[in-house]
Amino acid sequence: xxxxxxxxxxxxxxxxxxxxxxxxxxxxxxxxxxxxxxxxxxxxxxxxxxxxxxxxxxxxxxxxxxxxxxxxxxxxxxxxxxxxxxxxxxxxxxxxxxx
Amino acid sequence: xxxxxxxxxxxxxxxxxxxxxxxxxxxxxxxxxxxxxxxxxxxxxxxxxxxxxxxxxxxxxxxxxxxxxxxxxxxxxxxxxxxxxxxxxxxxxxxxxxxxxxxxxxxxxxxxxxxxxxxxxxxxxxxxxxxxxxxxxxxxxxxxxxxxxxxxxxxxxxxxxxxxxxxxxxxxxxxxxxxxxxxxxxxxxxxxxxxxxxxxxxxxxxxxxxxxxxxxxxxxxxxxxxxxxxxxxxxxxxxxxxxxxxxxxxxxxxxxxxxxxxxxxxxxxxxxxxxxxxxxxxxxxxxxxxxxxxxxxxxxxxxxxxxxxxxxxxxxxxxxxxxxxxxxxxxxxxxxxxxxxxxxxxxxxxxxxxxxxxxxxxxx
Numbered sequence: 001x002x003x004x005x006x007x008x009x010x011x012x013x014x015x016x017x018x019x020x021x022x023x024x025x026x027x028x029x030x031x032x033x034x035x036x037x038x039x040x041x042x043x044x045x046x047x048x049x050x051x052x053x054x055x056x057x058x059x060x061x062x063x064x065x066x067x068x069x070x071x072x073x074x075x076x077x078x079x080x081x082x083x084x085x086x087x088x089x090x091x092x093x094x095x096x097x098x099x
Numbered sequence: 100x101x102x103x104x105x106x107x108x109x110x111x112x113x114x115x116x117x118x119x120x121x122x123x124x125x126x127x128x129x130x131x132x133x134x135x136x137x138x139x140x141x142x143x144x145x146x147x148x149x150x151x152x153x154x155x156x157x158x159x160x161x162x163x164x165x166x167x168x169x170x171x172x173x174x175x176x177x178x179x180x181x182x183x184x185x186x187x188x189x190x191x192x193x194x195x196x197x198x199x200x201x202x203x204x205x206x207x208x209x210x211x212x213x214x215x216x217x218x219x220x221x222x223x224x225x226x227x228x229x230x231x232x233x234x235x236x237x238x239x240x241x242x243x244x245x246x247x248x249x250x251x252x253x254x255x256x257x258x259x260x261x262x263x264x265x266x267x268x269x270x271x272x273x274x275x276x277x278x279x280x281x282x283x284x285x286x287x288x289x290x291x292x293x294x295x296x297x298x299x300x301x302x303x304x305x306x307x308x309x310x311x312x313x314x315x316x317x318x319x320x321x322x323x324x325x326x327x328x329x330x331x332x333x334x335x336x337x338x339x340x341x342x343x344x345x346x347x348x349x350x351x352x353x354x355x356x357x358x359x360x361x362x363x364x365x366x367x368x369x370x371x372x373x374x375x376x377x378x379x380x381x382x383x384x385x386x387x388x389x390x391x392x393x394x395x396x397x398x399x400x401x402x403x404x405x406x407x408x409x410x411x412x413x414x415x416x417x418x419x420x421x422x423x424x425x426x427x428x429x430x431x432x433x434x435x436x437x438x439x440x441x442x443x444x445x446x447x448x449x450x451x452x453x454x455x456x457x458x459x460x461x462x463x
Binding site: 001003025029056058 | 246
């Protein structure tokens with residue numbers, strides 16, 4: 001299953017890639033594969049912007065805008081202007097409204 | 100005096116859970132030994148946590164646990180303190196001797212907690228030191244579930260603790276195969292799947308959320324249809340109100356159950372569009388092939404036609420938060436287009452309903 005086309009904010013700089021394979025290891029959607037000693041992107045539309053690859057790339061070759069994906073949280077932040085938050089982690093005020 | 104078990108130190112009143120079957124004596128103290136079997140209570144908990152807010156407080160104490168007959172050579176598996184996550188891991192560790200390091204994720208599963216940072220580098224580093232892992236094991240490997248990679252930066256964990264993070268398979272049930280191939284996961288173990296059973300298991304919570312407001316909305320519907328200039332007439336309220344309540348239920352099920360279930364088979368990639376299609380497919384036949392809202396075309400039918408498919412669409416869009424493949428940029432795009440449409444739809448519905456009321460009162 002793939003979501004909307006051309007929306008993923010994943011950016012990859014092959015110049016910085018050292019071929020450590022971490023991105024291939026952590027991506028849950030097989031977005032990366034190894035090619036000629038470096039990573040390469042197979043299908044960017046499969047990226048769900050979880051951020052695992054960018055966090056685990058020691059060499060700064062990957063960047064992706066990740067964040068809370070709940071529609072309810074995004075609507076709330078659009079209305080109130082605050083940062084999106086599910087309100088389900090970090091305190092006891094859990095509303096039962098969580099991913 | 101006997102040493103207290105490591106995890107119990109902070110909470111001496113903690114009652115021993117049934118899945119703790121003993122204590123293992125180690126160089127860092129006594130570690131609770133856990134069973135890899137699920138009891139009836141564990142199974143019941145897994146069901147309750149799938150359907151209700153019960154899961155908001157379904158937790159295990161963070162800390163160190165043992166499974167099987169672990170030694171200083173055994174692997175360390177990291178988990179969340181959501182009990183269902185922990186239970187799935189310990190069940191998968193049947194026939195394996197190992198240590199389980201449970202992070203404090205405030206009772207949230209690994210992937211969601213990783214996305215929010217509680218299943219994160221700081222917490223892992225803190226627990227490695229707190230539980231004196233360097234003294235417990237002779238090696239410097241630690242196995243973190245792959246989906247935890249969203250919160251855990253392996254290079255930093257190594258720098259700060261000396262432990263090398265191996266990202267294990269997505270599904271705990273593949274751990275045996277993963278260990279068998281020397282910490283190598285096959286490509287299929289690295290992929291998150293989202294087949295029909297995995298989608299449907301999420302729908303009770305979606306329906307539950309959607310129906311939270313149901314009694315209130317049903318009441319508003321009844322009051323609306325019963326309203327006359329002279330007061331609220333209960334006969335009208337029920338006679339004209341119940342078809343609307345039925346349509347409400349149908350559109351909730353269309354958006355929060357049918358759409359997630361049939362997801363890949365519904366045309367278009369947008370969840371809002373998918374939900375609208377299913378909502379319309381459910382509501383249109385009820386409006387035009389039954390006498391639910393009377394014969395012919397009417398103002399009240401027009402309002403139902405605007406409102407209910409949009410409601411299904413909105414609920415389907417909420418499901419993006421539960422899927423394994425939707426990107427936040429995509430959800431934002433859907434909302435930028437969808438929200439104005441939802442708001443317009445709500446306004447048009449309201450105007451049509453007012454028109455209907457005025458007609459039925461003989462004012463227009």
